[in-house]
Amino acid sequence: MSLTSPPVVTDTPPESGPIASTNDRKKSIAAVIGSLVFAFLMVIMMTSTYLGTMHAPSPHDMPVAVIGSGSAAEGAVYSLEKAENSPASIQIVDSVAQAEKLLQDREISGAIALPADGSADRVATIYTASAAGASQASVVTQILSPLAVDAGLTVENTDVAPLPVNDSAGIAAMFMAMALMLAGYMPIGLMLTGAPELLRLRRFVPVWAGWSALMSAIVWFIAGPVIGSFSGHTAAILGIGWLTVFSIGLVQLFLSRILGAAAVLVGMLLVVVLGMPASNLAMSVHTMPGFFGFLHGVLPLAGAGEAFRSVLYFGGTGVAGYLWRFVFAAVLAVLVTAGIDLGRRKKKAKALAASATILEPASATVSDTAPATVLESAPAAPVVDPTPTSVNPRSERKPAMPGGKPRSTPVRYLILAIFPFAMVALMLGIMLSAMHSPSPANMPIAVVSATSAQAEQLAEGLAQNTDGMFTISTLTNVDTASEMVFSGELVGAFVLPDAEHPTATLITSGAAGTGQQMVVQRVAEQVAAQMGVEITPVDVAPLPATDTNGAVSMYIAMGWVMAGFLGVTVLVGGAPWQLRVRKQLPTLAVWSIFMSLITWVIAGPLVGAYHGPVLPLLGIGALTIFCLGLVTAAVARLMGILSVVPIVTVFMFIGVPASGGGLSTYMEPGLFQTLHDVLPLPAALGAIRSIAFFGGAGLGSFLLTLSVWGIFGLVANLIISAFHNARSARRLRNGSGDMSETESKTDSRVEASDGVEGRVEEGDGAEARVEGPEQTELAERVSVD
Numbered sequence: 001m002s003l004t005s006p007p008v009v010t011d012t013p014p015e016s017g018p019i020a021s022t023n024d025r026k027k028s029i030a031a032v033i034g035s036l037v038f039a040f041l042m043v044i045m046m047t048s049t050y051l052g053t054m055h056a057p058s059p060h061d062m063p064v065a066v067i068g069s070g071s072a073a074e075g076a077v078y079s080l081e082k083a084e085n086s087p088a089s090i091q092i093v094d095s096v097a098q099a100e101k102l103l104q105d106r107e108i109s110g111a112i113a114l115p116a117d118g119s120a121d122r123v124a125t126i127y128t129a130s131a132a133g134a135s136q137a138s139v140v141t142q143i144l145s146p147l148a149v150d151a152g153l154t155v156e157n158t159d160v161a162p163l164p165v166n167d168s169a170g171i172a173a174m175f176m177a178m179a180l181m182l183a184g185y186m187p188i189g190l191m192l193t194g195a196p197e198l199l200r201l202r203r204f205v206p207v208w209a210g211w212s213a214l215m216s217a218i219v220w221f222i223a224g225p226v227i228g229s230f231s232g233h234t235a236a237i238l239g240i241g242w243l244t245v246f247s248i249g250l251v252q253l254f255l256s257r258i259l260g261a262a263a264v265l266v267g268m269l270l271v272v273v274l275g276m277p278a279s280n281l282a283m284s285v286h287t288m289p290g291f292f293g294f295l296h297g298v299l300p301l302a303g304a305g306e307a308f309r310s311v312l313y314f315g316g317t318g319v320a321g322y323l324w325r326f327v328f329a330a331v332l333a334v335l336v337t338a339g340i341d342l343g344r345r346k347k348k349a350k351a352l353a354a355s356a357t358i359l360e361p362a363s364a365t366v367s368d369t370a371p372a373t374v375l376e377s378a379p380a381a382p383v384v385d386p387t388p389t390s391v392n393p394r395s396e397r398k399p400a401m402p403g404g405k406p407r408s409t410p411v412r413y414l415i416l417a418i419f420p421f422a423m424v425a426l427m428l429g430i431m432l433s434a435m436h437s438p439s440p441a442n443m444p445i446a447v448v449s450a451t452s453a454q455a456e457q458l459a460e461g462l463a464q465n466t467d468g469m470f471t472i473s474t475l476t477n478v479d480t481a482s483e484m485v486f487s488g489e490l491v492g493a494f495v496l497p498d499a500e501h502p503t504a505t506l507i508t509s510g511a512a513g514t515g516q517q518m519v520v521q522r523v524a525e526q527v528a529a530q531m532g533v534e535i536t537p538v539d540v541a542p543l544p545a546t547d548t549n550g551a552v553s554m555y556i557a558m559g560w561v562m563a564g565f566l567g568v569t570v571l572v573g574g575a576p577w578q579l580r581v582r583k584q585l586p587t588l589a590v591w592s593i594f595m596s597l598i599t600w601v602i603a604g605p606l607v608g609a610y611h612g613p614v615l616p617l618l619g620i621g622a623l624t625i626f627c628l629g630l631v632t633a634a635v636a637r638l639m640g641i642l643s644v645v646p647i648v649t650v651f652m653f654i655g656v657p658a659s660g661g662g663l664s665t666y667m668e669p670g671l672f673q674t675l676h677d678v679l680p681l682p683a684a685l686g687a688i689r690s691i692a693f694f695g696g697a698g699l700g701s702f703l704l705t706l707s708v709w710g711i712f713g714l715v716a717n718l719i720i721s722a723f724h725n726a727r728s729a730r731r732l733r734n735g736s737g738d739m740s741e742t743e744s745k746t747d748s749r750v751e752a753s754d755g756v757e758g759r760v761e762e763g764d765g766a767e768a769r770v771e772g773p774e775q776t777e778l779a780e781r782v783s784v785d
Contacts, residue, residue, distance in 0.1 A: 028575065035574030036591060039566035041265055043595065045273045047559035048602045053277040055555075055609035056548045057287035059087035059139050065099050065111040066092050067127075072114040076147045087143050096127070100160045103129045105317055106306075109286065110140030112147060124148035129161035131313035134170045136284035161313055164230070168437050169663070172229035173308035174281035175436075176219050177301050179428040180241055181275065183215035184248025184300070185267035186420040188256055192263075193573075194416050199253060201337055208249045211417075215424060216241025222428050229436045236311040240323065244304045247326035250333035257340050275301030298325060419645065426649050434657035438667035440469040440519050444489065448475045449496040458496065458527075466523065478505075485509050486540045487697055491666065492520035494527065503534045511541035511693035514550050516664035541693045544611060552609045553692065554661030556599055557684040560621050561655065563595040564628025565647045572636045572643070579633050581721050588629040596621030612692030620691070620703070624684045627706050630713025637720050655681030680709050 064080075066073045073092060080088045091108070093099050099111035110128045115121040126144050128137035141157065148155045163170045191198050198207055220237045223229050230237075248271065255263035277288045278295035279302040285293055296302045303322045310319040407415065447462070449455035455474035463472050473490075475481050481493035485507050495505035506524045508517045521537065528535040543550050567588070571578045578587055596618050603610040610617070628651065635643040657668055658675040659682040665673045676682045683705035690699040 028577070031575040032571065032578050032587065035570040036567060038265070038574075039563070039570045040595070040598075042268065042566055043559055043563045044598060044602065045265070045269055046562065047555060047599055048606070049273045049277065050555045050558075051552065051603055051607045051609050053288050053292065054283060054549070055552050055607060056546050057283050058085075059143060059284070059287050060085070060290070061089045061293075062087055062110075062136075062140065062143060062284070062286040063108045064088045064090055064140060064144065065102060065108050066090060067094075067096055067099050067111055067113040068092075068116060069094075070117040072117065072151065075151075076112065076114060079147060079150075080143075096125075099127055103127060103132075103160050104314055106132050106314070109133075109136050109284070110144060112144040114148070114151070115153070122153050123156055124151070124153040125156045125158055127158050127160055130159050130163050130170065131161040131309065133280060133284055134163065135282070136280075136286070139284055139287060163313070166231075166437055167229045167312075168439075169435055171281075172223055172432065172436055173305045173312060174279070175428055175432040176223050176237075176241075176308055177244075177279070177281065177305035178272075179219045179222075179424045180215065180244045180304050181248065181271045181301055182427065183211075183219075183420060183424045184245045185252045185264075185271050186423065187211065187416065188249060188252040188267070189261070189264035190416050190419060192256055192261055194412060198413075199256065201253075201334070201341055204253060205250075205334070208253075209246060212242045212245035212249065213238075215245050215421070218421070218425060219428060222425060223432060226429070227433050227436060229432060230312050233311050236316065236319075237308070240304060240307045240311065240319075243323060243326045243330075244300060247330040247333075248300055250330045250337070254333040254337045254340075257337055271300060275299045278302055279305050281305040300326065300329075415642075419642065422645050423648065426645070427653050430649070430653045431657060434668050434672055435663050438515075438663055440516075440664075440667050441670070442471045443469060443491050443516060443519065443664075443666040444471045444473070445520060446473045446475045446481055446484065446490050446493040447496065448478055448481045448493050450476060450498055452476055454496060458494075462523075462527070469519075469523075478507075482507055482538075482540055486694065488512055488694075491516050491664075492524070494524050497533050503536050504528050504531070505536045505538055507538045507540060509541040510539050510543045511550060511689055513660055513664045514543070516666055519664075519667070543693075546609050546611065551661070552603060553685050553688040554659065556603050556610065556617075556621075556688055557624070557659070557661070557681055558652075558656070559599045559602075560596065560624040560684055561628060561651050561681050563591070563599070564625040565632040565644075565651055567591045567595070567625070568629050568632040568636055569641070569644055569647075572641050579637055581717050584630075584633055584717065588626050588633075592622040592625035592629065593618075595625055610692070612688075616691045616696075617688065620684065620687045620706075623703065623706055623710070624680065624687075627710030627713060628680055630710050630717060632713075634713050634716035634720060637717070650679070651681060655679050658682050659685045661685050678705065680706055 066076045069092070077090050077092060080086060080090050093102065093111070096113055099108070099113075102108040103111065106129070109132070110126060113125045113127070115123070124147070126141055126148075128140050130137040137159070145155055188199075198204060216238050219241050220234065224231065224234075224237070248267075252263060252267050255266055259266060274292075274295055276282060278285060278292040278299050280296055281301070285296045285302075303325045307319050307322040310316055310322065447455045447459045449458075452474060455476070459472045459474050462470065475484075475493070478493075478495055481490065481495065484490040485493055486509060488509075491508070491512070493507040495501075495507065497504050504524070504527075506521060508520055510517055517539075524535060546552070568579070571587075578584060599621055600610070600614060600617055604614070632643065632647050635647055639646075654672075654675060656662065658665065658672045658679050660676060665676045683702045687699055687702040687706070690696055690702060
């Protein structure tokens, strides 16, 4: 099937009869399966890798230091080294200054200073660098704090490289690096089908150098001046961005030489799928499986992200070490690609020379031995007009993307640039603006006391001191508070001590979100300390040991959403006839059930991350995939392959922050709290949490949200089909009347006619045919895009 030139409908099928019909059916089925296999691989790569590596991160070989000497320091080292499955790799340093230098150079992740032998000081200080990773600093504190507690010491924390206020989550470097990854590998796959002429090495290098400069500038502009996650460092950010995109593009060009279209999958695997757990950006690489420590030193996402951290937070220390991988990869990719091209040119030249050697003797034999009468009676050779009749290749109209309409070269190049440009800008702009500086706002909590006056007094004090962080109510019944936390009406409840219970109690729900739980715990601990009482935590929906961060539900839901829109998107270019409603519905049904089953197999039996009810999970997954597939199909029938931009923007770029899976929506801009109740990804995530942790509480509302999206998609598909059917019937009634230019262009879409028994088949060349009763006349006039 050719994706670089549009098929042309012909009224003279190359084959006819039952054999041709059987062959056509087999080709159609093969095209559908081949397209869906591509989507299948993309979904399982992401789902299996993310679930396998990040469902229950556990520290190992975490580089930490013990400051000082004497029995206390030696005892700390012994305790860490001899612990079963020791989480740390320990060294002893002489001074705090030496430990801080190692932290600034990111050679260690943390350090602890213990009192010297005989000292009256009873304080142990833990040193971390949150700018090297907020989650890593938290893990280090968890590893080192028990050493002080066991020795009866008070723990103090010192952050030698704190994160700035405008990037308090420390994710600016991660999203900037992710944007560069998309800018680096995505356009190559588009060029393979839409502009293969640009992939010639001598043309590609200057074009790609310009593209790299453009995307580097866009990433800097959005993350810096627009969102304000950092300021300054302009030249360094632009330089890192350019080198990253340029290097990734050259490597992707090399992969396309040896793998063709499959290079897209390999690029995604190396750049994003394996790149994220190896990056040390979202979670510490020392909590990932050991192999990812090696990948951290070679993959581009880790290199770009750490280079950005070096520039933004550590004064450029170590930046060169992270950039050498890009220089090496770029040079090697150019040399190998040039070698491949040279070898192919030589092979082609030898083939042409051999062909000429065979033809020349045959020509001489005929001319020398043919009788004169034969030569004289031979028809005169036709006169060839030296003026070329074909269109200049540079102005030839071709589709920019699979399933698209033929475009002139400038328009084609513009479309090819706009698509990845929009994806990069939207991903970075939306996700970074939503999560770069989380600040709790209007988080619903309750103060519980047997006497309402006491509860109201504390609630008023909290409201004055927390500056809008919480919406505080008062309750007099502990059981009511627990039920409201369990149902999600409250994030937490602080129960004041009384005569029967001398300690305070904090009621939270880990399964509802670990981020919001930590915020409430931190404030409650401060309140308890001011009151001089101890606090007892109660988790009404704790997370299991196989899902310590609550990420499993998020990755399952993301897998469903990806399966929903990717399953349809690949059909737009590979098997567009399958988007007709009567073919679309059964295809989507089978695909939805299959991918829901595959996702459970990965999350449950293979990875061991999900242990909740199986049948409800399969049903919710199939519903999610089916409904989102319907919506994607409707948008694709209107926009073609460009539908990927709005679909991914709504379902993923907005859906992820609105879901509350990675960061509580109470800590994001208010818009995302509103979108949490209407978007499909939050609904799918909420449904998984409901059946896994909350006994089905609130499940109905989540299923209703998903169903509304599905009904909308189905109705939109039916309306589009009715429009196409009416237009096709009108043209058939009008006989051989001429179609307007607008009708002709509209007919080149996938849905030329949904209600007529016809089939569009693309061949290996530039021909296709439409078969079926009542289609003969229409086939003479309809071009398929």
